[in-house]
Amino acid sequence: MDFPVYIGLGPWRIHPHLLFEALGYSVAFQLILRSRRVDVLDRSQRLSVMAGGLVGALLGAKGLALIQHVDLIAAGGVQDLVEALEGKTVVGALLGGVLGVELTKKLLGIRQATGDVFVLPLIAGMAIGRLGCFLTGLSDRTYGIATGLPWGVDFGDGIPRHPTQLYEVLFLGLLALAIQVLSRRPQRNGLLFQIFLATYLSFRFLVDFLKPAFHPLLGLSAIQIACLLALVFYCRPRLKRLSGPSS
DSSP: OOSSOOEEETTEEEOHHHHHHHHHHHHHHHHHHHGGGGOSSOHHHHHHHHHHHHHHHHHHHHHHHHHHTHHHHHHOOHHHHHHHHHOOOHHHHHHHHHHHHHHHHHHHTOOSOOOGGGHHHHHHHHHHHHHHHHHHGGGGOOOOOBOOSTTOEEOSSSOEEOOHHHHHHHHHHHHHHHHHHHHTSOOOTTHHHHHHHHHHHHHHHHHGGGSOOOOOBTTBOHHHHHHHHHIIIIIHHHHHHHHOOOO
16 A cells, blocks of 8 residues: 555545545534534534634644644754644644633533533544544654554555554544443433543553654653643543542
């Protein structure tokens, strides 16, 4: 397999990252529309919350990516700088989106948790997007370190690497199944989103040890540090509160 794997649609050859990113957004949006029947917000409130989350996600995705690739910026090469500026990260998008939603809710006086309807759409969109990352190869910079395992993938540099993109797709599939099982029983509002965010951040913290990223602080990358901070300051206290008193 030669990377990137362009997708042929009639007379066009479309870059996999562009195609799968657009497909991920489309599928997620359609799933959100289907989830409106169980939404706790009315239409105007949900649109406002979604807009706040979108702005936060865009800023977070770019901001954390720039910090993650600060080594490329410091290198001073034109191509390195272009790659850093073009980068974005799912962790930054999630955390920025959460911050944008929380600020919007505060402005609108909304107190109830609002994230449950987003869980499965987010999982589906992220999984589809990661397939595009895998098919893009080296230029996407989401590949893993070298491995001697039989499923190592040569993305074009002659080195079998961990296909960390596919690890994430598998993880998201299992998480979706777990969320669906949990959703069959009555849950406290907001618990599903907190479980999703906490488990995904934990997974990203661990799997990023398999990526050849810049690790400037205690052997951790900027994304791993962001995951830890979010787990400590956002997920942990909220999960404890939502789960209720222990017996």
